[in-house]
Amino acid sequence: MVDEALARVERAARESYGRLLAFLAARSRDIAAAEDALSDAFGAALSTWPRSGVPDKPEAWLLVAARRRLIDAARRRQVHRQSVPALIAAAEEASERSAGPDGLGDERLKLLFISAHPEIDAALRTPLMLQTILRLDATRIASAFCVSPAAMARRLSRAKNRIRGAGIPFEVPAPDELAPRLDAVLEAIYAAYGSGWDDVAGDDPRRSGLPEEALHLGRLVVSLLPDEPEARGLLALMLHCEARRAARRGTDGAFVPLSEQDCSLWSPALCEEAEHELAYAAEAGRIGRFQLEAAIQSAHARRAVTGSTDWEAVALLYEGLVLLAPTLGAQVGRAAAIAEARGAPAGLALLEKIDIQATRSYQPYWALAAHLHARLGHTTMAGEAYQRAIGLCDDAAMRAFLRRRAETVMK
Known part of the structure; x- marks a missing residue:
């Protein structure tokens, strides 16, 4: 009974935390x-x-327990006399709604747009969303934004205080206020999806269910802003990636890179949905980062039809992506595509132009460097790069894959 209860608490935290917090x-x-x-x-x-x-x-049960604590805390602090009646009214509403067929509903989208309010420091909007709505811990967020966990925790605390102190309204912004906040919301959803996607083995319970949550929120954004091409672009990108989930691991649990995946395991329905979203986005005539990233995944998806990857098309799409959004990931992706389309020397030349300081803890950079050095017969450099990549990898299946590659090179 104890184990069942503890498992149910963990499941509730995984499935309901974000919705409860938003409410x-x-x-x-x-x-x-x-x-x-x-x-x-x-x-x-x-x-x-x-x-x-x-x-x-x-x-x-959790909602009732939490609202009691909120009411008690408000009474102790004696702040805003109207707070306690408002919380009691909210508790009554919660009781009614949680007993109904639709439950509490999902107000996370509202909180996402609130967190992107102009009163919040632009650099903190995405981290705030990742922590509060999408339940990533401060340490993981700090690593993604290249700051210390303590510094990130302080900044996030200040942002929450700012929301309370500035009296930011807790409501979905007016239509003309949505678009300026959209980029930060999409970034947060994408980061949450990527964090869950990176956990190939599914070993980290903190990231369990994140891809599904991100897809759900991506669809909510599209329903709220159907004419925003980047919202559809992000949804298409996540759908194309999700379509390949079953092919990412072999029957023995080993990691399988995209170029070696069995296309028959890809989901035709998800690929078709992704293509529909991408085509709809293209009609707007306003290209953006997520549309380009989705187009790259679309080009990879064509292998299920043609039997091969058009690497020159992929490389050209990456060129456009780097011009529009020169992120580290885009630059490394371009180097990989150029290597496939035009040869390892061309790809390595691009890789070596990237600021080395920015790549010190970026695992995909070292994995690609190792692969290209190995193709060119640079055994020592390939071995060193593989060791860097392995050391930076926190996924057991990926580490095993890289070790096998390294052992093959060093034989």
Whole structure:
């Protein structure tokens, strides 16, 4: 019974945390307080459910526990006399809605756009969304943004206080205010998808379900802004990647790179949906980063039809992507595509033009460098690059794949 209860708490945290937090924060208008209350509620569940059993409606139980703590905290602080009545009203609403057929609904999209408010430092909008709505921890976010975990935690705390202190309205912005906030929202959804996608083996429970959540939120954004081509571009990108999930690992659990994947394992339905979104986006005539990235994945998907990859087309798309959004990932991707289309020397030349300081902890750079050096017969340099790539990899299946490649080169 204890193990079942603990597993159910973990499942609730994985499946419901973001929706619960969005509901509580929207009504308390205090993200930090909602986080504290929800954390206490999960702590109470850990101590109570193993003794009394898992409630029939775990999400409703957690919500009731969290709103009690919010009300108690508001009373203790004696802030905003109107807060307590508002929270009590929210609690009554929550009880009614959690008992209904549709449950609480999903207000995470609202909180995403709130976190992208102009009053919030632009550099903190995406990290704030990743932590509060998409439940990435500060350490992982800090690594992605090349700052220390302590510094990122302080910045995120300030951003939450800013939302509370500035009286930012907890509502979906007016139509003319949505577009300026869209880029940050799309970045956060993409980062959440990528974090879950990187966990090839599914060993990290903190990232479990992130790709599905990101896809759900991507569809919500498209439904809210159907004429925004970049929203459809991001959805197409995630769908193309998701279509290949079953092919990413062999029957023995080994990592399989895209170029070696069995196309028959790719999902035709998801590929078709991705192509539909990409075609619709193209009609707007406003090209963007996510549309280009989706077009690159579309070019790879053509291998299921033609039997080969048009690397020159992929390389040209990467050229456009680097011009539009010269991220480190885009530059490394371009070098890889150029190597396939025009030879390893051309790809390595591009790779070596990238600022080495920016690549020190970027695992894909070292994996590609190792691969290209190996193709050119640079055994020592390939071995050193493989060791760097292996050291920077936190996925067991990927590490095993790189070790096999390194052993082949060093024989």
